[in-house]
């Protein structure tokens with residue numbers, strides 16, 4: 561599909577990125593952290609309004625506790641998400657970033673999370689974009705508790721999360737539907 565696409569390190573990161581749900585336990589280096597944080601910061605936003613606020617959570621105990629509260633909200637047996645049977649929402653990644661926004665800025669947050677994913681891929685890290693954990697941050701009681709813990713005001717909206725780490729799997733690329741892309745001449 562589109563086999564004349566030009567290959568360089570940037571396009572390769574875009575074309576070869578895929579969701580990673582198994583990670584090695586090693587923490588990101590300072591250089592890797594700076595790379596993904598810079599990629600988040602340099603994402604464009606409408607009128608450069610920069611509505612997003614990101615917390616890069618490296619605290620494994622905090623993530624474990626979040627998972628317990630998350631499961632208590634959504635129900636331990638709820639098969640809402642395919643991967644819940646084996647993984648916590650953060651897929652045991654050493655870093656889990658959560659993006660919040662002042663107002664409804666899904667577009668800005670979406671661009672930011674993809675910037676993180678592509679930059680991570682470019683330095684051989686894996687990522688998994690995670691929407692499901694929104695149930696925790698939007699919950700009245702637990703949401704307030706966890707927002708306080710990560711220094712996010714209650715009126716900011718949860719946008720998206722992303723697991724980041726060194727991949728411990730090499731999944732097949734998921735198929736795409738070529739028919740969605742047409743050139744009009």
Ligand SMILES: Cc1cc2nc3c(=O)[nH]c(=O)nc-3n(C[C@H](O)[C@H](O)[C@H](O)COP(=O)(O)O)c2cc1C
Pocket residue numbers: 577578579580581641643688689690691692693733734
């Ligand atoms: C907006 C969005 C929300 C997602 N939420 C989750 C999630 O909550 N948990 C999860 O494991 N994967 C989640 N994913 C990952 C998708 O399942 C994955 O991107 C999709 O299956 C395509 O696979 P690929 O990324 O390997 O191309 C999400 C992806 C996007 C773009």
